[in-house]
Amino acid sequence: MEDMSQYPTELSGPDVPMVRFMSVTKSYGALTVLDSLDLDVSEGEMVTVIGPSGSGKTTVLRMLMTLETINGGVIYVDGKPLTHMEKNGVLVRADAKYLRRARSSIGMCFQHFNLFPHMTAIQNCMEGPVQVLGLPKAEARERSEELLSMVGMIDKKDQHPSRLSGGQQQRVAIARALAMRPKVMLFDEVTSALDPEVIGEVTGVIRKLVAEHNLTMLMVTHQMGFARDISDRVCFFYQGKIEEQGAPESLFGNPQRERTQQFLSAVKAAD
């Protein structure tokens, strides 16, 4: 058993990060996918995660969404523990009720959109605000319409997902996640399932979020050009560890580690 007294029940001080992974370990049986990961993301920061297949990128986001339980360490969001809760002055594993409240400050967009097929675009966006946040329908509708306009999907608001293209579905999915007013947004390869000609629709929306909103974002992508353009920081993952991280100009322009150089040149060769 891990000694939990080494982890504070709450983060305090002048620069509490929006997200902190503290010695987080994740394994599936004998396979350790993430090994004692430390990662901070500041408020309003856009951090991009890159790395080879199987390096644990998706796992990082899924742990933060609490879709995966962690095997060691603690994740904090806005200074409060996410994966754990305080009991008699020490952290214990969070129960379902605590998790439900804690994860509501996090929104996630998936590679395959996962829109609810039995609901129209606007119903998809209103579902969380009405059913989870308890907003009156009129208010939820107004909020959803605003967001659908922002992602350029207001004329399709009454369409079911089956009538929308991949790019359109992904934009609705972004609006749906934003309708919950999360503090942190997670994007896991949101353009990987899209035809090349519609990728721009989705990256355009993310660019807009970066430019106009003070959201904290964590994004996994294979689009190096896009990552370079919009990230505040890029983390290169290799075998469950952060091999190298830094500002996009330095990580892409002048990578220090051999693994990073190899990965970047392999990606460039494939393009």
Place this chain on the structure above:
Amino acid sequence: MSYWEFLAQNAPRYLDGTLVTIAQFFLSAMLAVLLALTAGLMKLSRNAAMRWTAGVYIEIFRGTSLLIQLYWIFFVLPLFGVTLDKFYAGFVAVGLNLGAYGAELVRGGIQSVPKGQWEAAYALSMSPAKRMYRIILPQALLNMLPPWGNLMIELLKATALVSLISVTDLMFEAKQINGSTFLSAQAFGTALIIYYVFARLIVTPFMRWLERVMARKLGRA
């Protein structure tokens, strides 16, 4: 005696029998749907006692014959102080039996909803109950409607067994008519046609219609 004379003579009895069969069908169908949903959801519960209870119910009612279940409910339960009128015993037995088969359809239907749907609902912080009835069940329902159509036909056929505990359904009347007229071909032939018409011209088209309505509601039409 021509067939038409036979029919004219016995029409009231066939009509009575058909009405009883329809009543047995609807009551046992309602019970089966209710039990199938309950047991199907329990089978997927995190709670081991719930899973176990549902498993025992499904095993017992799928693993033994409906006729024996019917006799148990009608003849044996009274020995333990539970007496059901034959009309109730009839649809309760059929409902319990088909509900056990339906439970597996419910479980399968729920499991066929893609994992991404569970995860998207989870990411919106939905409670498990809301996630189930707002997101998963509507989609599961559409997936399981076609097999439910078959199950409803099976259920209709199964109701004929209630005649064996003297519920005056269509089968019971056909046997009575056969006994008094000795016109077996006519007596059972008529019953056969009525069952067939009810199955193919009412039950099946209704289920198809339900599938279309649901598909439209789910935006898949």
